[in-house]
Amino acid sequence: MDLDFKKSDGLITAVIQDHQSGRVLMVGYMNEDAFRLxxxxxxxxxxxxxxxxxxxxxxxxxxxxIVKSIQTDCDQDAVLVRVEAIGPGVCHEGYxxxxxxxxxxxxxxxxxxxxxxxKEVYDK
Amino acid sequence: MDLDFKKSDGLITAVIQDHQSGRVLMVGYMNEDAFRLxxxxxxxxxxxxxxxxxxxxxxxxxxxxIVKSIQTDCDQDAVLVRVEAIGPGVCHEGYxxxxxxxxxxxxxxxxxxxxxxxKEVYDK
Numbered sequence: 001m002d003l004d005f006k007k008s009d010g011l012i013t014a015v016i017q018d019h020q021s022g023r024v025l026m027v028g029y030m031n032e033d034a035f036r037l038x039x040x041x042x043x044x045x046x047x048x049x050x051x052x053x054x055x056x057x058x059x060x061x062x063x064x065x066i067v068k069s070i071q072t073d074c075d076q077d078a079v080l081v082r083v084e085a086i087g088p089g090v091c092h093e094g095y096x097x098x099x100x101x102x103x104x105x106x107x108x109x110x111x112x113x114x115x116x117x118x119k120e121v122y123d124k
Numbered sequence: 125m126d127l128d129f130k131k132s133d134g135l136i137t138a139v140i141q142d143h144q145s146g147r148v149l150m151v152g153y154m155n156e157d158a159f160r161l162x163x164x165x166x167x168x169x170x171x172x173x174x175x176x177x178x179x180x181x182x183x184x185x186x187x188x189x190i191v192k193s194i195q196t197d198c199d200q201d202a203v204l205v206r207v208e209a210i211g212p213g214v215c216h217e218g219y220x221x222x223x224x225x226x227x228x229x230x231x232x233x234x235x236x237x238x239x240x241x242x243k244e245v246y247d248k
Contacts (some may be wrong), residue, residue: 003189007173013151017137022146027137027202039227049131072232074215078151080223089199098197099204103163108196121161 001024019054019082088116143192143206150222187211212240
């Protein structure tokens with residue numbers, strides 16, 4: 001059984017979940033190469049849609065994602081990757097998770113504190 | 125701050141997570157109408173890419189998803205919807221979660237038992 005890369009222009013959706021807390025940390029996209037490399041190397045590797053290239057998560061920040069398990073869904077066009085996240089946060093904006101905004105009374109509010117200063121990590 | 129529906133042909137990715145157990149139950153896609161209706165009605169409503177129409181999850185099975193919270197990610201092209209799932213399972217193949225297959229030694233294996241018989245639900 002193979003993954004279905006045809007439905008979304010060669011990409012599958014990858015949900016990244018902390019293997020211990022269960023927190024959803026980010027959503028990324030993988031082409032066939034990114035998925036194969038993720039399995040082979042044991043670190044999450046995505047296809048960056050904005051930069052149009054393979055992207056080892058953490059390549060600049062050091063905040064890599066160590067793969068603990070990979071599951072796929074019924075129609076095989078998404079994967080759930082449980083990880084151990086290295087470092088204080090997955091989000092490039094300085095948060096533990098990219099999902100740091102919550103819908104409250106029709107407005108998106110930042111509902112948690114930063115876990116690190118992104119300027120100290122990315123502007124070296 | 126609005127969601128970014130432009131990046132993927134008018135769709136955002138919606139990760140559905142059980143609000144109590146933290147289990148990721150499914151991944152769906154929402155257009156602007158589906159997202160607005162999800163917020164207004166309090167049940168998860170998707171854009172079905174295969175049927176090209178709005179899809180109230182549970183409209184035929186009764187297995188609706190009651191929205192408990194909605195979060196968005198840093199680039200606003202994905203939402204994390206925490207839900208209370210009505211019924212024995214979210215997956216139309218009879219499982220609690222659509223992510224019932226795990227990669228083991230290079231093969232996808234079904235790694236859990238069905239929670240209901242889909243024929244009894246969908247072939248009425």
